[in-house]
Amino acid sequence: MEPREYENAFFTRQGFRRRACKKCGEAFWAQGEREVCSETPCTPYSFQGNSPFRRSFDLSSFREFYLSFFEKHGHTRLRRYPVVPRWRNDVMFVQASIYDFQPWVTSGAIPPPANPLTISQPCMRFTDIENVGVTGRHLTMFEMMAHHAFNSAEKEVYWKDRCIELCHELVTSELGAAPEEVSYKEEAWEGGGNLGPSVSVGLRGLEIATLVFMQYIRDGEQLKPMPLRVVDTGYGLERFTHMSQGTPTIYEAVxxxxxxxxxxxxxxxxxxxxxxxxxxxxxxxxxxxxxxxxxxxxxxxxxxxxxxxxxxxxxxxxxxxxxxxxxxxxxxxxxxxxxGDPKGLAEVLRVEEERFAEALTRGRAQVRRLEERVRKEGRAPNVDDLVMIYDSLGVTPDVAVEELSTKVEVPQDFFARVTELHTRTPTQGWGGYGADSAEAKVPEPPTSVPATVVHYHRDPYTHQFTGRVLWRSGPWVILDQTYFYPTGGGQITDRGELSGVPVEEVVRHGPWVMHKLTTPEAPLPEVGATSEGRIDAPRRRQLMQHHTATHLLNGALRQTLGPHIWQAGAYKGTEGARLDITHWQALTPEEIREVERLVNRVVREDRPVKSYFETRSKAEERFGFGLYQGGAVPGKELRIVEVENFDVEACGGTHCTRTAEVGFVKVLGTERIQDGMVRLHFAAGERALEVLQEHEAILAEASQKLAAPVADIPKAVDRLLERLKEGHKEAKAASKADVKELAQRLSSSPASSHALAGGKLQVVAAKVELDREGLQALAREVTSRPGGIALLAGEDERGAILFFASSDPKQMPARDLLAVALEAWGGKGGGNPSAATGSGPKGPKVQSALDAALARARELSGSAPP
RNA sequence: GGGCGUGUAGAUCAGCGGAAGAUCGCUGCUUUCGCAAAGCAGAGGCCGUGGGUUCAAAUCCCACCACGUCCA
Structure with missing residues (x-):
């Protein structure tokens, strides 16, 4: 950033001078004769027990002091936004007040809720989690107080000079800090493709605020001016409070x-x-x-x-x-x-504590086993093992060391080593939201095409209309007005026809609703002429029923399970719908039944479902951020869908106007899609009936096949399973008896049984019609007698199999016998002294293999051939 | 979203290329007035699922599923 970026009327008027800090060398602005900037380490921490402020505040009083100061200077006070930004998908938490207004406001897509505005926004920063308590000033959560102004060509609110003036007035004349103690240090700021000059405000060694002037868009090396210039400030509520009290650490103050x-x-x-x-x-x-x-x-x-x-x-x-x-x-x-949710809170704490205790017990046991394993490898557990234990078992090194019998030193950089294991993924840019795949394929109409007037919000029941064709490119058509609902908010596209040509998909793209024809070359009225639109009415009706049912279900779940229930995702199709909610355990059948009863009661009560537009701030004021169940909705005005006295959400979908139109809602199944999230599958209206009919048909079929009334199906299945198990047992016993008998027969037949070593060994050599498993069972039977040696041949689809086993592996190693047989036969195989197996081609050679093995057995036993 | 770990008897786990194991629990018997306990005997397994490699796979390779865990 060029130095002139920092020049402004306020600095000039008040005699601020730009200079380089004598210690860190960086440029800063200040009044008087300061030689160093007012931040650590150039200026040491020097407010403990000696506050630069006139009075002492706690969090509450400072927040109020700050917000009312800016209210007095023309800012509108906003309530806090949730710490979880459901209106964007590139970050998990709100980390600064400006997140509340990204991307819709900062990009100029929608006007700010107020301008200028002031807010105290709770923010999460988990990067410092290890430092909490250690440094005396780190927190994972803080409130960022801010005043924001959004300047455009139409409306200039204020820029650098007024912004710094307000800050300076707050810190000096309002709070009482000596003007010459405050330094404004230059810091170029860049983030999310935008950049601009920024100053950090230092006082007594502490950075208490940052004032950012978002001004440019980075386009490669070039800087282009932003259409909207944003004053983005951040004042640390906790730091100001700390400073005002002058306590030793921030924690005593906060x-x-x-x-x-x-x-x-x-x-x-x-x-x-x-x-x-x-x-x-x-x-x-x-x-x-x-x-x-x-x-x-x-x-x-x-x-x-x-x-x-x-x-x-x-x-x-x-x-x-x-x-x-x-x-x-x-x-x-x-x-x-x-x-607001003491019951839910108590329950989630109980579940989490239980899970942690379990994980710890399991982890400790695994650490002991791991040590044994490591010992068998002939070494002692080392730091790498500890890293592995923490990474995959979650057992912290201090706990692991307690479990180990040998001492392992935990190095200082232990957690750094863990981090090293995890490859960094590049942080996502700003391109993420709003760009779904469908939109990417859409051609770009010229900006001269007027925005589409949409009627489906106001009137979801009209299915036929005329519209003037404004633009066409291949299959894509834009009309001046439409009743077609474009895919969005989890509700899938309407279908229908334009002048008799089927429409397969409708999408929203910027200001336009674009209709996609199934046949790109189909003739359609010329641009400027009118076209007849017809919407697939049964499809639309089903989608409306599913959408309204989703809201009813969401409301019923919150009422039944508690206010911690949030919609984590939803899909409304024609065949069924699903709703993902935040919940820490699977739903019980009774909970599901209760929710179903409640939902259908609300359906029967035929409550009105009102939908209307309301300004964002008014809606938030009336209904809170629970409105954003389906994610953030763009626009200065929100479309509110309100089921009377039951559920209110910001939603752009098409809805029934009374709950009775939903007909009937049936939950079809639930699953835990991940820890902390439950998915419900359900159907409403005609589709719910269809599904129940399908289920009934399945039951009828089962009933017929089991020759039992539907009510007795479970009993009939139990009996069947019992019989199956018995049959299985009997078959097993029978085959065992067969094998036993076969072994008996073989060993008493002179053709297959050969006594060796003066009768101490009995070799059974035979070809039988058994597969590998059968051979094994037979061999086990043979070798279970003292001196039993099995030389068995069998077969399966792929060829002949040999299975040799020995009850006297020392004198008569099965592997050696097999080796001889393989040589005579040409098959492949191997094994150990007590059992060996081989396979090869079928045919007469199998017999010679057995003969060769038998001859070898005779040699080993010292018996002469007959 | 990514990395790692783990899925074997009702439970806890061993085995990590050659014929499925231990401990606890369970059933029966012995002993006892009875219980506990002990001894003996026994039942209980698609070794997560599906492919592949091999003469041979719980074991090696690939994919998937489930659970756990760490990091963004």
């Missing part, structure tokens, strides 16, 4: 109430982990994260497990539920929603 209420065993480094992680988990849980072994859920689980390990350091002093109760009591004063 968690005074919780720290006070903890048992005295837990002092600072450990207590900080408890406070920070519990508070963080509470936000995650409230905003819809359920512990799991992947993605966001894994981090929620990690927090809980770190808490449990910390609690274990003082056994009996404090339990997880008690800790969480304390944290809820304190934190919910400012965020009442955190106390």
């Amino acid at each position: 968690f005074p109430g919780i720290l006070h209420d903890l048992p005295s065993e837990f002092t600072l480094p450990e207590a900080a982990v408890l406070c920070d992680h519990a508070k963080n988990f509470l936000f995650l849980f409230t905003d819809g994260i359920v512990p799991s072994n992947v993605r966001e859920g894994y981090l929620a689980r990690l927090l809980l497990r770190r808490i449990l390990r910390t609690l274990d350091k003082h056994p009996g002093a404090l339990t997880l539920p008690r800790l969480m109760e304390t944290v809820v009591r304190h934190v919910s004063k400012d965020f009442p929603e955190l106390a």
Whole structure:
């Protein structure tokens, strides 16, 4: 960034001068004669016990102080957004206040909810998790206070000078810091393909805020100006609070109430982990994260497990539920929603604690076994083993060392070694959202084509209409208006016809709804002429029923299982629909029945389903962020779908206008698609009836085949299985008896039985009609007698098989006998002294192989041939 | 989303190319007034699923499924 990027009217007016820090050499702006910047290490930490501010704040009072300051200066105050950004798929958590407005607002797609605005946004940053409590200032969760302004050609709100002026006024005249102590350090900022100048605000060795001016789009080496210039600021609420109190660490300032209420065993480094992680988990849980072994859920689980390990350091002093109760009591004063699901919270904690205990017991046992295995290899367990133990068993090195009988030093860089094992995947850019595969194939219409007017929201029942053709490219057609619903929000496309030509797919692309004809070359009215549209009505009706049923089911699940239920995904097709929800264990049959009863009761009550547009901020104000069940919806206005007194969601789909139209809802099955997530398959309306009819037909068929009434099918199957098992047993016993008898016959027949070594050995050599398994059973029978030697030949589809076994492997090794036979025969094989097997071609040579083996046996026993 | 680990008797696991094992539990018998215990005998296995390699696969290779775990 060029130095002139930092020049502004405020700096000039107030006599700020640009200079290089005498210590770090970096450029900063300040008043007075400062020679070094005000950040660590150039300026040491110097506010503990000596705050630069006039008064002392806690989190609550500073937040209020900040927000009302900016309100006073023309900003609109916004409520916090969820810490889980369901409106984008490139990040798991909100990590800065600007995330709330990306990508739709920052890209200019929709206007900001207010402009300028101010907010205090809870943010998650898990990178510092190891440092919590250790450094005295790290947290995994903090609130980023911010004031944002979005400047466009139409509306200039404010830019660098006013932004810095507001910041400076807040820190100096409002809070009381000496103006010459504050430094504004230059820092080029870049992220997500955008960049611009930025200053970090330093005071007494602490960076307390960052002011970013997003201004350019990177296009290779070139910088292009952004159409929307964004003032993006971030003020650390916890840091300001810390500074205002001047406490030794940030934790005393941020968690005074919780720290006070903890048992005295837990002092600072450990207590900080408890406070920070519990508070963080509470936000995650409230905003819809359920512990799991992947993605966001894994981090929620990690927090809980770190808490449990910390609690274990003082056994009996404090339990997880008690800790969480304390944290809820304190934190919910400012965020009442955190106390909204005490039952669910208690249940998830119980399940997680149980799972952790199990994992630990299993892990410890496996560590002991691993040590034994390693010992057999003739070495002692080493650090690599510990890394492996942690990585794949989840047993931390300190626990593993307890289990091992030999001492292993855990190196400082242990966790770095673990990280090294995992190859880094490149972080995803901004291209991810909104670009589904269907859209990628769509041709780009010229921008002169007017946006499509859509009617399916207002009127989902009209199936015939006329529209003027505005544009066409191959199979793709844009009309001035349409009733066709394009694929979106988990609801699949409408089908139908345009002027008699079948329409196979409809997609939304930017401002247009594009209809795809099945035949690209089909004749259609000229551009400018009108075309008759006809929508496949039964299909649309089924999709509407499935979509409304999804909302009913979602509402019923939340009512039955608790407010932690969030929609994690959904699909509405014609054959059926599915809904994925966040939940920590599989649904029980009784829970499913209860949900079904509730859903169908709401259907019978024939409640109105209202859909209407509402401004985003008003809707959020009225219904909260639970609106975003289906992910974020673009637009200044949200389309609200409201099932009276039951469920409210922001949704762009086509819906029944009364619940009775859904007809009937049946859950067809559930599965745990991953830890912390349950999928429900269901059907509604006509399709539900069809499915039940299919099931009935299947039952009827089963009933007929079993010759039992439907009600007796389970009993009939039980009997059948019992009989099958008995039959199996009998067959096994019979074949065992057969083999026994065969062995008896062979060994008493002079043609196949040969006494050697003066009768101490009995060789049974014979060709039988048995496969490999049969030969083995027979050989076992022969060798179970003292001195028994089996030289058996049999066959399967692929050829002849030899199976030799010996009860006296020392004198009469089966492998050696087989070797002789193979030589005479030309087959392949091998084995050990007590058993050997070979295979080769069928034919007379098999007999000579047996003869050769028998001759060899005679030699070995010292018996002369007859 | 990616890496690693684990799937063998009801349970916990061993075996890791040559004829499926141990411990606990279960059943029966002996002993006892009865219980516990001991002794003896026995039942119980598609060695996760599907391919492949091999004379021979629980064992080696590939794919999939399930569970666990770590990292983004």
